[in-house]
Amino acid sequence: MxxxxxxxxxxxxxxxxxxxxxxxxxxxxxxxxxxxxxxxxxxxxxxxxxxxxxxxxxxxxxxxxxxxxxxxxxxxxxxxxxxxxxxxxxxxxxxxxxxxxxxxxxxxxxxxxxxxxxxxxxxxxxxxxxxxxxxxxxxxxxxxxxxxxxxxxxxxxxxxxxxxxxxxxxxxxxxxxxxxxxxxxxxxxxxxxxxxxxxxxxxxxxxxxxxxxxxxxxxxxxxxxxxxxxxxxxxxxxxxxxxxxxxxxxxxxxxxxxxxGGNDAAIVMPDADWESIVPQLFWGAVGNSGQWCVGIKRLYVHRSYHARFVDAFVAYARRQKLGDGLDPEVTVGPVQNRMQFEKVRTFLDDIKARGYKVALGGEVDPDRPGYFIPVTVVDNPPEDSMIVQEEQFAPIVPIIAYDDIDDVVERANASPYGLGGSVWGRDTRAAVAVANRLETGMVWVNEIHTQGVDIPFGGHKQxxxxxxxxxxxxxxxxxxxxxxxxxxxx
Incomplete structure (x- = not known):
């Protein structure tokens, strides 16, 4: 032809x-x-x-x-x-x-x-x-x-x-x-x-x-x-x-x-207009049911507004609908396969067994067909927890409080992964300075998941x-x- x-x-x-x-x-x-x-x-x-x-x-x-x-x-x-x-x-x-x-x-x-x-x-x-x-x-x-x-x-x-x-x-x-x-x-x-x-x-x-x-x-x-x-x-x-x-x-x-794989960290700076960026951070973490390599896997928020941020994040999450993707009202679908579904349940089991604070979700409906994991927000789990250290690839978001920029950069870099990351703050110069310290192949400042045919994309470390x-x-x-x-x- x-x-x-x-x-x-x-x-x-x-x-x-x-x-x-x-x-x-x-x-x-x-x-x-x-x-x-x-x-x-x-x-x-x-x-x-x-x-x-x-x-x-x-x-x-x-x-x-x-x-x-x-x-x-x-x-x-x-x-x-x-x-x-x-x-x-x-x-x-x-x-x-x-x-x-x-x-x-x-x-x-x-x-x-x-x-x-x-x-x-x-x-x-x-x-x-x-x-x-x-x-x-x-x-x-x-x-x-x-x-x-x-x-x-x-x-x-x-x-x-x-x-x-x-x-x-x-x-x-x-x-x-x-x-x-x-x-x-x-x-x-x-x-x-x-x-x-x-x-x-x-x-x-x-x-x-x-x-x-x-x-x-x-x-x-x-x-x-x-x-x-x-x-x-x-x-x-x-x-x-x-x-x-x-x-x-x-x-x-x-x-x-x-x-x-990746375990991407998002760092919300002390000066950030955090209320306005909750939707971007939510979809950066939960879009595609959290199943993307460059999804936000760890969300670090300054302690001065951490509690209010968690409340706002949960409120936004509650407005989303979990279900079949053919339903035009659905915004969060299932995880893709049974193997991943069972893996994600081990995260939920660990969160529950260790008594971490769950601000939203955390429980799978055993009577619901399909591989549905509810949007789950874990409030300030410890740094050495499974949900912080491992890639969940699911709509589970740990929101972690921090006090010091040097400390949070060190924590963000303390991973065998280095795919992507993001930094959010009013002072763009300060945010870029933090971004340049992250050990990643790609990092966004005050945006997330921008891609393009002329934008190089690759991973660092493993x-x-x-x-x-x-x-x-x-x-x-x-x-x-x-x-x-x-x-x-x-």
Whole structure:
């Protein structure tokens, strides 16, 4: 199909999709001998069945990607931009369908989380498609010139998570493809449906083998990370799994970019206009039911207004509705899967067993179907408590009192993680000074979760390796190749 035909097809309005779901391998849609259940977290019941690819099918996808790389890498930025624009148009035609499917398999509210995720992913593709990595003249004399080129690596293996299954996957797809690579995606088995669907859509727009999506069980990930024909792994997930990725990838010396866990601290300065920022802090912590790596996991508030802040935070939280994301009044959905639900309950059990003060929530309704954790506010738990030291990945917020800036910075940094953080205060210069002391890959001052295609994003310490986004992130999908040219005297 030509790009022009793809563009015309993309302008048609797509109906809501209800399966079946296929693997995308080498431009073809494929079934699998086995399948697995995908659950709706709002009900705890099976939603659909996804194909479980075997190792041979994964090998086929990698081989097709390697073949496609030969031509895809040679057609140039402008032609690749046309393809990516056509892909964005095709996704836009399926926008409502993808957003609804995202709610059903992930649980997030439709209007406030799912639709914005799909919209941002489509916009991201368009913006990245317009970016270029130019040839840099490093040195030039009368006799020679030194050029720095950024050439594509080859086949990229993407392993994507369940908290933002559309956005975090397409964040990888766009820079990988525009720089001339091909890609094979393995989505989380908890949320494979949206990825399978956008993979299916891609086959009508992109050349065969450029983008394949292969869902399956836990054996696929280690096979990808060790595969000699995959040049790079781009992984988003837990720190524990990230360490396995590094070990496996070392055997073939492949490149890795890892975006891992976090225990992000928000520090509200003594001079902060704290009443006005309660909503921002609430959603910074509780948005997506707390299931984001850069979510606020620890909220430090100055003792002079700590009690009043907790009251205001709780009052705001009480106005939110917990429930099925398809309900337009719902603002907080379930956690995504049974495994995470049970893990979160261990936090609640520990809070209760140790007698910490719970200002809101804390109790799971045993008669309610689905994986619902109520918004829970823990009032000033000790620094060594489980809820402060570990990443909860749930709508549980510890609000901790502090007295001294130096002390709170030390406490914020006393973590093996260093993904993000935020500082809030009227005196911007003082807040920035505190932000610069935080040991993180990203830090916000008087805002939260601002992202952009030209804004580098990456983790410090055990929160990651490498960078996504920005020119730095795009360059990590390439090989820096130095070309030294002797000038002809003729």
């Amino acid at each position: 030509s790009i022009a035909t793809s563009l015309r097809t993309a302008t048609q309005t797509a109906p809501l999709f209800d399966g079946p779901y296929y693997l995308s391998i080498g431009g073809q849609l494929a079934t699998a001998e086995a399948s697995f259940d995908v659950f709706n977290p709002a009900t705890g019941k099976p939603l659909a069945q996804a194909p479980a690819a075997n190792i041979a099918q994964l090998d086929d996808a990698i081989a097709a990607a390697r073949t496609a790389f030969k031509s895809w890498s040679m057609i140039g930025y402008d032609r690749r931009q046309q393809y990516l624009e056509a892909y964005a148009d095709a996704l836009a035609a399926h926008r409502d369908e993808l957003a609804r499917l995202l709610v059903l398999e992930q649980g997030k509210p439709l209007k406030t989380m799912a639709e914005p995720e799909v919209d941002q992913a489509i916009s991201w593709i368009r913006q990245i498609a317009a970016r270029r990595i130019p040839v840099e003249i490093v040195e030039e004399t009368d006799s020679h010139v030194v050029e720095l080129h950024h050439t594509p690596l080859g086949v990229i293996g993407a392993i994507t998570p369940w908290n933002f299954p559309v956005l975090l996957a397409l964040w990888k797809v766009a820079p990988a493809l525009i720089t001339g690579n091909t890609m094979v995606i393995k989505p989380s088995p908890f949320t494979p449906l949206t990825s399978l669907r956008f993979g299916q859509i891609a086959q009508s727009v992109l050349p065969p083998g450029v983008l394949s999506v292969v869902s399956g069980n836990d054996e696929l990930g280690p096979h990808m990370t060790a595969h000699p024909d995959i040049a790079k792994i781009s992984f988003t997930g837990s720190t524990a799994t990230g360490k396995h990725v590094i070990r496996s990838a070392a055997g073939t010396m492949k490149r890795v970019t890892l975006e891992l 929160s990651g390796l490498g960078t996504e986004h920005g020119s730095e992130g795009r360059q990590l999908f390439t090989n820096p190749k130095t070309v030294l040219i002797h000038k002809s005297r003729s």
